[in-house]
Every structure is written in structure tokens, then in C-alpha cells.
Amino acid sequence: MARRGPKIAALAVCLVVLAACGGSSGTQTDPGVTSTSIKLGVTIAKSGPAAAYGTIADASLAYFTYLNNTQGGINGRKIEYKIFDDGYNPAQTVPLTHQLVEQETVFAMFGGLGTQPQTAVRDYLNSKKVPQLFVATGATTFMADFSAHPYTIGWQPPYQGESRIYAKDVIANHPNAKIGVLYQNDDYGQDYLKGLTDGLGASASMIKDKESYDVTAADTLSQLSKLKASGADTVFLFTTPGFTIKSLVIITKLGWEPTIYLNSVSNPAVYMGLAASNGAALKNVTSVGYIKDPTDPQWANDDGMKLYKTVIANCSSCNVNNGFNIYGVATAYTMADVLKQAGSNLTRANVMSIAASNLSETNPFLLPGVAVKTTSSDHYPITQEKVITWSSSAWHLQGDLIDEPVS
Numbered sequence: 001m002a003r004r005g006p007k008i009a010a011l012a013v014c015l016v017v018l019a020a021c022g023g024s025s026g027t028q029t030d031p032g033v034t035s036t037s038i039k040l041g042v043t044i045a046k047s048g049p050a051a052a053y054g055t056i057a058d059a060s061l062a063y064f065t066y067l068n069n070t071q072g073g074i075n076g077r078k079i080e081y082k083i084f085d086d087g088y089n090p091a092q093t094v095p096l097t098h099q100l101v102e103q104e105t106v107f108a109m110f111g112g113l114g115t116q117p118q119t120a121v122r123d124y125l126n127s128k129k130v131p132q133l134f135v136a137t138g139a140t141t142f143m144a145d146f147s148a149h150p151y152t153i154g155w156q157p158p159y160q161g162e163s164r165i166y167a168k169d170v171i172a173n174h175p176n177a178k179i180g181v182l183y184q185n186d187d188y189g190q191d192y193l194k195g196l197t198d199g200l201g202a203s204a205s206m207i208k209d210k211e212s213y214d215v216t217a218a219d220t221l222s223q224l225s226k227l228k229a230s231g232a233d234t235v236f237l238f239t240t241p242g243f244t245i246k247s248l249v250i251i252t253k254l255g256w257e258p259t260i261y262l263n264s265v266s267n268p269a270v271y272m273g274l275a276a277s278n279g280a281a282l283k284n285v286t287s288v289g290y291i292k293d294p295t296d297p298q299w300a301n302d303d304g305m306k307l308y309k310t311v312i313a314n315c316s317s318c319n320v321n322n323g324f325n326i327y328g329v330a331t332a333y334t335m336a337d338v339l340k341q342a343g344s345n346l347t348r349a350n351v352m353s354i355a356a357s358n359l360s361e362t363n364p365f366l367l368p369g370v371a372v373k374t375t376s377s378d379h380y381p382i383t384q385e386k387v388i389t390w391s392s393s394a395w396h397l398q399g400d401l402i403d404e405p406v407s
Contacts, residue, residue, distance in 0.1 A: 027344040032107025038074065038339060038346065040064075041082040041100035043121075044113040044136070048087035049215045052241035052271070053113050055318055056136055057083045059328025060111055060335075062315035067336060069314075074339045077346075082106060088113070088215065090120035097121040101130055108133055108348065110335050111328070115139040115188040126151045131352045133338070134331050134381075138162065138265065139191050146356060146379040151348070153356050153374075155331050157290060157382050159188070159263070160195030161404040163238075165288055166261045167199025168402075169387060170206070170234065174259055178208045180232030182223055182247060184239060185212035192238035192263060208232050213243065220247050224254060234259040241266045248272075248280035260285045264385070268323030269295040269395060276393070285390040288402075290370050290382060291330055293395055295321050304364030330365035334372055334381070337361050369401050 032039040046054030064079035073079055082104050086092040093114070100106045108131035112118045115137045122142075125132045126149050134155035135142050142154035170177050181196065183189030189212060197204050209230035211223035220243055227235055235258045237247055244266035251258065260283075267287040276282055292299045292308075299305040308326050312318050318325045338355045339346070356379050361372040370384045387398040 027346075028350075029346045030107060030348045031105050033077070033346045036077055037080050038077045039080040039082065039104065039106045040108055040110045040335070041084070041097075041104060041106035042109060042111045042113075043084045043086040043093045043096045043100070043117065044111070045088035045117075046083075046085035048089060049242060050088035050114065050240050053088075053136065053324060054085070055322060056113065056324050056328035056331075057081075057111060058315050059312060059318055059325035060332035062313075062318060063311050063329045063332035063336070065314045066311045074336055075343060079336070079339075081110075086114075086117055088117060090114075090117045093117035093120050094124070097124065101125070101128060106130070107346075108351065110134060111136050111331055113137065115191070116186050118142070119187065122149055122152050129348055131348050131355070133351075133355055134335060136327075136331070137188070139187060140195075141187075141191075143380045150356070151352055153352075153379055153381070155334060155372075155381050156327075157264075157288075157385055157404075158195075158380060159191040160198065161380075161383060162264060162288055162385065163192050163195025164199035164404050165385060165387065165402050166236065166286070167196055167201075167203075169286065170259075170261070171200065171203055174234055177206055177234040177259065178230075178232050179206045179234045179236065180208060180227030180230055180258070181210040181236045182220060182227065182239060183210065183212050183236075184243070185214050188240075189238045192236075196236060213239075215240075217243075219243075219250065221250050224250050224256075228254055228256045228258075232258060234261070236261045236263075237266070238263050239266055241268075241271050245271055245275045245278065245280075248275040248282065249278045252279055252281040257281070257283055262287045264288050264290075267388075267395070269293060269393075270319060270322045272390060272395075273393070282390055287388050287390075287395070288385040289367065289388045289395065289397070290385045291323065291326055291366055293323060294326050295323075295394065304366075308365055326365050330363055333363055333365060334359070334361060367397075367401070 044057045068078040084096040110133045113136040118135045132152040138156045138159040140158040140160045357376045359374040384401045388395040
């Protein structure tokens with residue numbers, strides 16, 4: 001009987017340790033989670049050629065701050081969100097991601113931006129079984145290749161699906177179009193281009209010229225001049241915001257009035273306004289949308305928009321009218337929803353399972369009818385969008401929601 005004392009003492013110590021680590025009462029957690037906090041991390045461009053996107057992370061932080069202040073966080077744990085600037089440069093994304101995982105000990109990466117930057121760290125994060133959640137890129141690979149990278153998932157509609165919507169629209173409304181394409185010379189631009197080509201199918205010969213640009217370029221004057229010279233009367237801009245603004249201005253300065261299709265990740269009304277203020281005529285512009293536009297007066301009394309404006313008040317640097325900010329709040333809403341569903345089982349594996357296979361959410365910041373959902377066989381959270389057209393200094397919704405998943 002005397003020999004049992006040390007064993008009982010050791011057992012008592014073990015139980016204390018388990019309780020301190022959240023291991024009691026059925027609670028399960030992984031690194032980055034304490035009894036009072038959940039730590040998330042992100043790398044995003046707050047400088048460099050895609051710096052316009054940096055505000056997304058600030059808006060997501062504003063939503064987490066709102067939850068922390070009004071609800072005590074999620075299930076009693078406050079959200080910490082570490083934001084690192086990678087300048088849209090994979091060479092910076094890699095070491096910063098390692099720092100967030102190995103030194104900051106984040107539970108998960110959330111909202112990382114950029115096709116090339118996020119591809120550069122995908123293998124590393126999956127090898128560590130650290131969730132790479134709701135990356136801020138619609139590159140098709142982040143959903144289509146889930147079986148090979150089960151700790152990575154996107155959020156927004158896939159670029160190829162978006163381009164297929166444009167292809168349908170141009171065939172229906174501009175069947176004799178002569179198409180010129182300007183695209184970023186990387187996986188981001190090529191993904192959009194592939195979706196357009198596939199969507200046009202037998203009509204792919206409508207594309208008369210394709211010109212690419214590098215993210216280090218000063219502008220796209222040379223490429224757009226070539227597209228105009230090709231005889232194109234319809235131009236697709238698969239560009240990031242800075243290059244979009246410059247390209248819209250250049251098109252006008254060239255005395256060119258083509259029909260313009262503009263990708264969704266560059267279309268917030270504030271950037272269209274910047275292009276106009278720099279001399280862009282903005283005629284005949286078509287894009288797609290799935291998030292409520294904070295500049296659209298039809299949402300003035302909408303509960304989701306009211307919540308957005310309450311949330312964004314937590315961000316002193318955020319322009320309430322910038323569509324990238326409502327995107328950041330919308331993605332953070334989904335992230336919080338996943339954590340709420342996880343309850344006391346805050347393991348990386350469980351959170352990843354919910355995000356990738358068990359999402360079923362009505363997000364108040366998205367257009368009515370747009371669902372956020374995943375299943376064991378469908379890892380594309382959002383596949384619905386509406387065509388929008390620009391006129392009278394605003395975007396206008398056209399027609400019904402279009403569901404265009406990528407097979």
C-alpha cells in the first residue's frame with residue numbers, strides 16, 4: 001500500500017496538467033489554443049504591387065475584435081489575429097509563415113492572400129497539419145486539389161468558374177466579339193484565362209490576342225496597345241487592382257472603347273472611382289459579384305450591411321465603402337462560424353473537417369441566396385455569382401444568381 005502514494009501523486013499532477021491544457025471535461029485542443037484564446041495568423045500584401053488587398057486582413061481583425069468585445073470571443077476564448085506583410089512576394093511568404101507556425105504558434109492560418117504566395121506554403125502547412133483556411137484567392141487548385149492538400153481550402157468562387165460566366169455572357173450578348181485578353185503572368189492570371197478558354201469552347205477562336213504582364217511592370221501600355229492593334233473590340237482584364245486602375249485609364253487614353261470584362265477581385269466601386277478620377281471613361285464594363293456592395297443604396301437598411309458598418313467601426317484605417325473590407329468581414333464570419341461549431345473539440349483536424357466538409361452557412365454579408373457550404377465530396381464553399389454592369393458611377397446587379405462550379 002505504501003508504494004501507491006507516488007503513483008497517486010503522479011496521477012494528480014497529470015490531471016492538473018491536462019486541466020491546464022484544456023484536456024479535462026472532454027475538451028480537446030491543439031497548439032495555438034488556450035483556455036482564454038485562439039491564435040490565428042495571416043500573410044497578406046500590405047505593401048508591394050497588390051497592397052490594395054492589405055485592408056482585407058484589417059477588416060477581418062475588426063470582426064474578431066467585435067466578437068471579442070461583444071461576445072467575449074468564441075465559446076469563452078478571444079481571437080488573436082497576427083497579421084504579417086509579405087508584399088505579395090512568395091519569397092517573403094515562406095519565412096513569415098514559418099515564423100507564425102513555429103514561433104508565434106498559431107492554431108491555424110486564415111485568409112492568406114495570393115495564388116503564388118499561398119501555393120508556396122501549402123505543402124509546408126499540410127506537412128505540419130496546420131489548417132490553411134479560406135485563402136484569399138479563387139485559384140481553382142485550392143478547392144480542386146483538396147485530396148492532395150487536406151489542410152487547405154479556399155472560400156470565394158473559383159476563378160475558372162467566374163471566367164465561364166463571362167464566356168456565357170459574351171456568347172449570349174456579343175456573339176461576334178473579337179476578344180483580347182490581358183492577364184497577369186502567373187497562376188492567378190492563367191487560371192482566369194483557362195476558365196475563359198474552356199467556357200468559350202468551340203467559340204474560343206473569338207480570342208484574337210492574349211497579352212501577359214509581370215507584377216513588377218510599371219504599367220500595361222504595351223500590352224493594351226497590342227490588343228487594340230489586333231482589332232479586339234472586347235477586352236478581358238484579369239488583373240489586380242493597381243493594374244486594373246492603370247489599364248482602364250490607358251484604354252481611354254488610347255481612344256479605344258471596347259466592351260470590358262473585369263474580374264471580381266479588382267472591381268470594388270472605390271477602385272472604379274479611382275480609375276474614373278484618373279481619366280478612365282468606364283464604358284461598357286461587366287463583372288460579377290457575390291458580396292453586398294457597401295456603396296449600393298439598396299442595402300442601406302439591410303441587417304447584414306448594418307452589422308458590417310458596426311464591425312468596420314473597429315478599424316480606423318478601413319474605408320467603409322471599400323468592397324475588400326466587407327469581403328474581409330465576410331470571411332472572418334465564416335472562420336468564426338467554424339470555430340463555434342468546433343465547440344470544445346478545438347483540434348486542427350476537427351476544424352479542418354468542419355471547414356472542408358460540413359459548412360452550411362447563410363452569411364449576412366453575401367448577396368441573398370448565396371450559400372456557403374461544403375460536403376465530403378464538394379470542397380468549393382461558394383460557387384454562385386451575379387453578373388453586374390457599371391453605369392452612372394455604380395455597379396448594377398443583372399439577372400439571377402448563376403451557379404458555376406468547376407468540375
